[in-house]
Amino acid sequence: xxxxxxxxxxxxxxxxxxxxxxxxxxxxxxxxxxxxxxxxxxxxxxxxxxxxxxxxxxxxxxxxxxxxxxxxxxxxxxxxxxxxxxxxxxxxxxxxxxxxxxxxxxxxxxxxxx
Amino acid sequence: xxxxxxxxxxxxxxxxxxxxxxxxxxxxxxxxxxxxxxxxxxxxxxxxxxxxxxxxxxxxxxxxxxxxxxxxxxxxxxxxxxxxxxxxxxxxxxxxxxxxxxxxxxxxx
Numbered sequence: 001x002x003x004x005x006x007x008x009x010x011x012x013x014x015x016x017x018x019x020x021x022x023x024x025x026x027x028x029x030x031x032x033x034x035x036x037x038x039x040x041x042x043x044x045x046x047x048x049x050x051x052x053x054x055x056x057x058x059x060x061x062x063x064x065x066x067x068x069x070x071x072x073x074x075x076x077x078x079x080x081x082x083x084x085x086x087x088x089x090x091x092x093x094x095x096x097x098x099x100x101x102x103x104x105x106x107x108x109x110x111x112x113x114x
Numbered sequence: 115x116x117x118x119x120x121x122x123x124x125x126x127x128x129x130x131x132x133x134x135x136x137x138x139x140x141x142x143x144x145x146x147x148x149x150x151x152x153x154x155x156x157x158x159x160x161x162x163x164x165x166x167x168x169x170x171x172x173x174x175x176x177x178x179x180x181x182x183x184x185x186x187x188x189x190x191x192x193x194x195x196x197x198x199x200x201x202x203x204x205x206x207x208x209x210x211x212x213x214x215x216x217x218x219x220x221x222x223x
Binding site for chain 2: 004041042043044045048090092101102103104105106107108
């Protein structure tokens with residue numbers, strides 16, 4: 001059983017297209033995240049949702065719009081794709097509690113914009 | 115910006131202990147030390163975390179100095195599958211995870 005799953009695993013598309021990446025977690029966690037890892041391997045947070053509410057929104061272009069239909073899902077929709085959007089996108093989830101908070105990551109979606 | 119400093123790379127022989135250091139001299143009292151790793155082409159994987167006491171789990175041990183300004187992640191018997199980038203992260207309760215450049219650990223046969 002995959003705790004955090006993402007689809008698709010690979011996504012190749014043309015500039016200007018609109019695409020979505022889906023994420024699901026079966027851990028019962030309240031918080032979900034999207035991270036972007038660029039070609040230089042820097043991993044940076046983009047968004048965080050807690051119980052379907054946006055709590056972290058880094059300086060991400062508004063072409064990126066996360067949507068959380070329920071607390072087990074956090075999808076990422078990207079409009080008007082640009083070359084610079086090519087990266088690996090990771091979804092993660094966590095459950096806050098005493099003693100710290102552990103994040104569990106999905107396998108990643110490799111996006112290539114041509 | 116990451117609040118930690120790690121060596122960019124380390125090597126370890128298979129079967130030996132891998133000791134990965136991390137400096138976090140500006141850590142606050144309520145901040146935990148977390149270790150994650152990223153094996154090539156995979157998502158980051160949680161390893162261990164601690165506040166001030168040493169911690170051990172099935173993957174590793176975490177040794178935190180008494181002043182909490184540095185820590186060491188210990189993989190007791192490194193295998194080839196432990197080759198990865200290891201990230202030491204300092205984080206308080208609701209703060210976001212900030213990944214630095216990490217340490218690229220190569221386990222050699």
